[in-house]
Amino acid sequence: MNLSINEALFSVNEQLKIGLIHYSKIIVEESPQMIKGRTQLYQENLYLELQETPVTERPGIKEWRQLWKAFGGDPNRYRHSAESLMRRIAKQQYLAPFHSAVDLNNFFSLQFEIPVGIYDLDAIEGDVKIEVGNEKTGYEGINGRFNSLENIIHSKDALGPFGSPFVDSKRTAVTEATTNALQIFYLRPSLSEEEATKLLSSAGNMFTQVSGGEYEVHILSKENSKVQF
Template sequence: MHFQHANDLWQDFPHLVPGVISARGITRDASVDRAVAGFAATAAERLAGTPESSLPEVRAWRRAFASMGLKPTQYRCASESLLRRFRKEGVLPRIHPLIDLCNAASLAYGIPVGVFDMSRIEGNLEVRYADGDEAYETFSGEVERPAPREVVFADDSRRAHARRWTNRQSGHSAVRDTTSDVLIVVEALHDSAPADVAKLIGALADELRAGWGVAPVTAVLSATAPRFTY
């Protein structure tokens, strides 16, 4: 099975830098308190000097969303939504050690981080423009149909595991207590994305080794090397 972005998405967003991690053997009993606190402190320091909407990582996603006809203040990328909540409340809710870790890393780097339960993905996973007949399951269990040309994470069964690119992840493949094997996807569009994405997936891989004792597989993808096998 593999993960990739569609060719026309690369053509429309040539500055895209995706990073991917696969890890097997995740459990709910790991402790990530130290890592979460460190990432949160970095985020707080960044937000002390500038609002999240002015961060280059967020601004790049706002431009991308606007180019797709989405209002930036109505549909925010995942990292902007997390930063906005963190700035207002000073803390994020704890959900699952892996989600807590990835949310905190997303705060620190300002980059969206998606985490998918591999057992809930049918075959390959591709980030592409929707045809309009894909099925997307919300966290409440309702099924939606993404609009044609909306960017989705779609598997071979035509299930959408995320809507509006980095805006909304599906409840179907969200990490839960029984999750063991995961696919973590990091995507950025800003000028320093190549270096920042490499640092982010390196930091997450280190914490996966430390917290779970697993052996993550990582890659930074490009238009010339777009595929990650998991």
């Protein structure tokens, strides 16, 4: 499988980076109590922090709002997923456990303050491309409605778009039957390549400690706009 990013995106921000983790032979099931407890404690501590610092002033949230706007999107109307999650925490609407893949994905998004998506690799057809949507781009999301991706970065395969920093599609959602997955990290552009690699490796290690299997890390950037696995 080839994964690439439309090089026109770098004209908006030449430091743009997309992190990729390819998981294989994983087991998706109910999260262990250790993860549930750690996630709950993290949310409670984050709630206290957010009483002092508004969500939009968190460094990662703020940087992605600026990037969203730079691509032509409205960050107030269409909030990226990390901001949406954090706003829930600020209202003490803590995230309920779902399954290990989604729970860890949400944890990473909160921890790193960036949008993160995870997809069933066996539901993806052909190569994956990262592009910006137009007025015709969209899909049925896991929120149960059609979501427009106009002026929003998204991932697409041979069948069409399937993921974005906004809301993910129903078609490629990870389930407890998933054994191979693709996780996409919409990294902060200000991160160095070294920092981004450490972040992805940390996430991959934690994910496979819980779900088993193996992982490999890739980064799409201006210097490396196409990878293969």
